[in-house]
Amino acid sequence: MTALGLLILRLAVGLIIAGHGAQKLFGWWGGPGMNGWIQSVTRLRIRPAQPWAWIAALAEFGGGLLLAAGFLSPLGSLAIAGSMLVAIATVHLPRGFWVSKGGYEFNLALLAAAAALALTGPGAYSLDQALRISLPEPATLLVGTVALIIGVATTLLTRSPQPQAETKPQTT
Secondary structure, three states: OHHHHHHHHHHHHHHHHHHHHHHHHHOHHHOOHHHHHHHHHHHOOEOOHHHHHHHHHHHHHHHHHHHHHOOOOOHHHHHHHHHHHHHHHHHHHHHOOOHHHOOOHHHHHHHHHHHHHHHHOOOOOOHHHHOOOOOOOOHHHHHHHHHHHHHHHHHHHOEOOOOOOOOOOOOO
């Protein structure tokens, strides 16, 4: 039953995230497509916007598909974690916890699920199991986590400063 539970969780989280990536990459399901997504990343003040937009979209789409298929675990989970951490830090954190206010509740749930799957592995019903692929543990997770932290930190540190609000000179 554990293998079935992991399969259900992988499919749900992986396909939700892959769907978000497809919105960004291809404009599917009412998404912005890459041109619109690059504009969104520009508005988030992440510089340079174009390469970071591609990295984010591919991390969601590719990471989601890897997770759903249970292939090359834990790489899909790490890609998802990076996307969720940047989304929380740049968009959702200032809006509070609850998603009804634009908060980070949903992103945190996806991040927690991806982390749990990275730690447990994809389970018996996965491509890793079928193809007998086993990335070295815990080295892959440790090196991947360090790369994740460096990538997220670099993304956040490339943000341009918040524009100053214009003040009108006082007249006397």
